[in-house]
Amino acid sequence: MKFFRTSFVIPALIIAALITVFFIFYIDVYLKKAFISAGEAAFGAKVEIGSLKTKFTNFSLNIDALKIGDKDNEFKNFLDIDNINFKARFIPLLSKKVIIDNMSIDGLKWDTARKTSNKLPAKKKKDKNPREENFLEKTIKEAQKQTIAEFNSFPGVKKFDEIQKQIKDFSPQSVVDMAGIRSVSKIQTSYVDIMGKYDSYAKTINSIDVQTQINAMKTAAEKISGTSIKTAADAANLKKNLQDLDAGRKELEKTYNDLKAVQTSIAKDITNQKNMFKDISSLINQDVDSICSKLSIPNLDFKNISRMLFGDAWVNRAGKVLYYMEFIRKYMPEKSKEDENKTEVKERMKGRDVIYPLKRGLPSLLIENISVSGTTGGEGKENVPLAFKGSVKNITSDQKLTGRNTTFEITGDDAGQKIGLSGKFDRLTGIAEDTIAFAINCTDAARFGIPETDYTPSLEQAKSSATAEFTLKGSDFSAKSDLYIYGLIYGGAKEFPEADKNISKYAGSLWQGINEIKVSAKIDILEKSGLNLAFSSDIDTILGRRFNNILKAAIGDVKETIKKEITLYVESQKKVLQSEADKYKAKLQKEIDAKLKDVKKQTDDIKGLISKKENELKKQAAAALIPSNLLKK
Amino acid sequence: MFIAKLIKEILKILQTDISPNQIAFGAAVGVFLGLVPGIAMKCVFFFLILLLRVNIGSALAACTLFGVLGLALDPAADKIGFFILNADSLVPFWTYLYNAEIIPLTNFNNSLVAGNIVLGIIFFAPVFFASKKFISYYRTHWRDKVIKWRVTKLLTAGILSHTILK
Structure with missing residues (x-):
């Protein structure tokens, strides 16, 4: 001390x-x-x-x-x-x-x-x-926005409903100006043409003065009928009058032929018009196509439904894993070999x-x-609980001092369900590399957090198996996953009583018979090439085909309605115009017929008179011993 | 006031019959306390001063003196420290210490700490023997004269000095 x-x-x-x-x-x-x-x-x-x-x-x-x-x-x-x-x-x-x-x-x-x-x-x-977001954080947010937008576009199935409404409430007049429809326009043009022709025929008919001709012929005929042959001079005079009468008859026959020609033209025009009406149906079809192109009938890209359905859930999962990987990276930063041995x-x-x-x-x-x-x-938590156990080894601030990576392995196997989670955080090499692998079997599909919609089957009763691997090497993040969901049932109106019946009907047709889905998803966020999001699934092709068929059927219904409406309109227009034209034609026909009848009668009378007078001349000549050579002359 | 207090303390040590060894040892350890920077090392040396039966007054006086002197000696201490910390033959030893438990807390790897420890070791023996000799010489030749000085009386007077120094 x-x-x-x-x-x-x-x-x-x-x-x-x-x-x-x-x-x-x-x-x-x-x-x-x-x-x-x-x-x-x-x-x-x-x-x-x-x-x-x-x-x-x-x-x-x-x-x-x-x-x-x-x-x-x-x-x-x-x-x-x-x-x-x-x-x-x-x-x-x-x-x-x-x-x-x-x-x-x-x-x-x-x-x-x-x-x-x-x-x-x-x-x-x-x-x-x-704090400024790094490249990975920015890109994963971008991917999240993208998948949310894609998921929101999924209710494109709703467009079936729009089509249905268009069919129900369709009125061609409300969509386009009917005057602009080619078939109607053709009808109207045809009417104008034929009426113009009828006007021309009317003028021609009116210009032929049949009555004057008939009157002149009648006068001439009366004059000849009262002539008696007593002398040779009378005979010569009669002969000359008969020749004049015959010339008049020929003139009358020409008038007859002219009227006949007009009559033939009218008949020909009617035939032409009938032929034109036969062609109008092809014009109506063209009009239907034209109107359909103007309607907002949806053209939904249904090629990658798996991406629409699972994209958001997948990117969210990847984003969450990336967040925790970066969290770990913050507390276990990478250190190069040079840093390790350098005397600073x-x-x-x-x-x-x-x-x-x-x-x-x-x-x-x-x-x-x-x-x-x-x-x-x-x-x-409502899911069937699964007990698990495992270990995490070598959590350290400097792996180079311990010479070992940080690893973890967790497994669970209970009541048919299996879960496996393992990972490695490597700081021994120059570039930090973190890997997390995940596998789950026979678990409730609902736990994947895929949002329920009126257009997709319920995951409530479905089971699933999934594997996923997430890697963060340096600043490059990549993740891939395989998901298998089975036991899907699309409840439709029963399951979603508040959902629109039409949508349930169409969605029901889409999902009929599909009770399992296999999806492969991949996301890469690389410093060199940026974001790459890829999905593939067996349901893409099936649903794409079904959707197109439903869409075609729905568009077919719209077309049929449009065609029916246009045909009705064209027919009504045709009827109105035809009635007008027929009246005009009947009037012309009547006029022509009357004139033809008169001319024909007059011509026949004249012919008879000439024949009679010629016979009289012959008889008279024989009776009065008129030299036969004189008669011959 | 601190200077007056220090002078009073020194006079007290010199005028009393405290063992010259205790005073000299206290001064020698006080050299380290004054020279070596860093709270951790100062705590170590202060703990030693309190624990060992050395004169605290002489230790504090040496600490003050070498603390001021250390400011002038720092450039030299830095060079010495840097030299020995990077001496090829010693690097393995320093590395061993650096990897050992607790020792890195002393900041021995700082050039000023290392250099001043070296300077402390260099000054330890001279300060010890010089102090011891000075005390003996003072007590033989100067103590009786100094005690008669008015300043000494003033500083060493119990109540009066206490009042003045306050």
């Missing part, structure tokens, strides 16, 4: 004892507050701890009932853990190093329901520039720090092994 100051040692020991007592009785309270505060800062939602107990004899920590709120869902827990227990090594703690050999996490659950809100009280906003000189205000390579030392954080157990069920 000669070398030591007792007046210092005793008070120092008393102070140390007091500090120990404080730690034993009060450290748990402060540590709990510190954990909650750090957790809330990291997760952005309320963190609750049931109890926290430390033991200084073995430096162990035991946390019960840890609940971490989900910042995106006020009444849900992101994580719900029954118990966490671990023991830290003492000596490294003095060097600010946390080294844990074994840790256990029991009763791990997620997405469990909360009774109270997990929102944190609003904090004053700091005048801090918001840092200039500072006082002196210079010489940094030596850390070789066999311990990292600032090392958790050698975490045994995890939990369940996929939990409060507020």
Whole structure:
């Protein structure tokens, strides 16, 4: 004791004892507050701890009932853990190093329901520039927007309903100006043409003065009929008159022929018009096509329905995994080999720090092994719970010091359901590479969070199997997944009583007989080539074909209605115009017939008279012994 | 006031019969406290001063003196420290210490810390022996004269000095 100051040692020991007592009785309270505060800062939602107990004899920590709120869902827990227990090594703690050999996490659950809100009280906003999003974050948001837009376009099936309404309420007059329809226009033009022709025929008929001709002939005939042959001079005079009468007859016959020609033309025109009406049906068909092209009949791209249906859910899942991969990357940053071996000189205000390579030392954080157990069920979850267990190995701030990657493997097999989750976070190579693989079998399809619509089968009773792999290498993110859903039933109107019946009918036709879906999805976000989102599914072809058939049938119905309406309109127009034309034609026909009859009668009379008079001349000549040579002359 | 307090403390040490060894050892350890920068190292040396039966007054006096002197010695200490921290033959040793537990907390890998520890080691023995010799010489030749000085009386007077120094 000669070398030591007792007046210092005793008070120092008393102070140390007091500090120990404080730690034993009060450290748990402060540590709990510190954990909650750090957790809330990291997760952005309320963190609750049931109890926290430390033991200084073995430096162990035991946390019960840890609940971490989900910042995106006020009444849900992101994580719900029954118990966490671990023991830290003492000596490294003095060097600010946390080294844990074994840790256990029991009763791990997620997405469990909360009774109270997990929102944190609003904090004053700091005048801090918001963190700029990196390339991956920006691109995944872009992909999310894209898939949401695609999902929203899915109710394009609704357009069936629009078609249906168009059929029901269709009126060609409301769609186009009927005068502009070619078939109607043709009818009208034809009417104008024929009426013009009839006008021309009327003029021709009127210009032929049949009565004057007949009167002249009658006068001449009367004159000849009263002539008696007594002398040779009478005979010569009669003969001359008969020749004049014959010339008049020929003139009358020409008039007859002219009238006959007009009559023939009218008949020909009627035939032509009838032929034209035969062609009008092809014009009506052309008009129907033309009107259909003007209607807003949908042309929906149904080639990639799987992308529309599963795109949003898939990109959201990939986005969530990427968020956690980046979260891990933040706390396990990559470090090159050069960084590891370099002796670095840092200039500072006082002196210079010489940094030596850390070789066999311990990292600032090392958790050698975490045994995890939990369940996929939990409060507020309706699915059949599946118990799982596994381990996480080598969580460290510097893998190069431990020489091992961080890995995890979790498996569960219960009541026919199987789940497998494994991952590797590699910081041993120059480029950081994180991989998470996931496989699930015979699980409820509803848990994939694919939104229910009136147009798709319900996933309520369906089961599914899925595999997925997510890789973040450097700044390149890629993910692929295969999903198999079976036991699908499209309930239609029964399932969605509030849905439109027409939509249910069309959607029912689409999904009839399809009770399973296989989808392969891929998303790549590469620094060089940007975003690449690919989906393929067996339902794409089937539904695409069915949709087109339904669309064709619906368009066919519209066409039929349009054709019927146009034909009716054309027929009515034709009827009106035909009636007008027929009246005109009948009038002309009547006039012609009357004139032809008169001319014919007069011509026949004249012919008879000439024949009679010629016979009289012959008889007279024979009776009066008129030399036959004179008669011959 | 600090200077007056320091002078009073020094006079107290010189005028009393405290062992010269305790005073000299305290001064020698105080050299480290004054020279070596960084809270961690200062705490270590301060703890040693409190724990060991050395004279605290002489340690604080040496700390003050070498603390001021250290400002002038820093460029030299930086060079010495940087040299030994990068000496090829010593790098494995430093690397070992750097990878060891707790030791890195002392910031030994800082050029000023290392250089000043070297300077402290260099000054330790001379300060110890010089202090011891000075105390003996002072007590033999100067103590009786100094005690008669009015300033000494003023500074060492119990209540009066306390009042003045306040």
